[in-house]
Amino acid sequence: MATIHRTIDVEAAPGAVWEKVSNTEGISDLIGFLASSEQTGNVRRCALDNGGSLTERIVSVDPTMKRVLYSITDSPLNMEFHAASMQVEENGGGSRLVWTIDLLPAEAVDHLAPMIDAACTDMKTSLAS
Numbered sequence: 001m002a003t004i005h006r007t008i009d010v011e012a013a014p015g016a017v018w019e020k021v022s023n024t025e026g027i028s029d030l031i032g033f034l035a036s037s038e039q040t041g042n043v044r045r046c047a048l049d050n051g052g053s054l055t056e057r058i059v060s061v062d063p064t065m066k067r068v069l070y071s072i073t074d075s076p077l078n079m080e081f082h083a084a085s086m087q088v089e090e091n092g093g094g095s096r097l098v099w100t101i102d103l104l105p106a107e108a109v110d111h112l113a114p115m116i117d118a119a120c121t122d123m124k125t126s127l128a129s
Contacts, residue, residue, distance in 0.1 A: 002106035
């Protein structure tokens with residue numbers, strides 16, 4: 001198993017950041033390579049700007065911990081297993097988003113890490129606005 005762990009410092013209050021992160025259907029408003037996202041129950045479908053798509057299962061949205069837990073169940077990235085969490089923490093006068101992703105096979109990191117890095121760049125801006 002491999003893990004991708006990223007932190008994003010955001011110049012916005014934790015409550016404002018949590019409001020956006022906890023709106024799981026609106027993930028495409030935060031990440032540029034997601035052309036759209038829609039959710040029915042706990043199943044979220046995201047269209048990628050390259051024409052591909054992801055199907056995800058929202059496992060939990062915990063307002064006490066300010067944490068969203070989700071899993072990609074179908075994608076073009078050839079992953080056997082994917083589980084991730086996004087958690088909002090207070091960071092001085094702003095916030096920190098902690099994004100942790102566990103996946104198999106470990107080689108999937110080579111394809112996923114650049115996408116995660118691009119998403120972090122997008123979210124640093126979109127979460128602060």
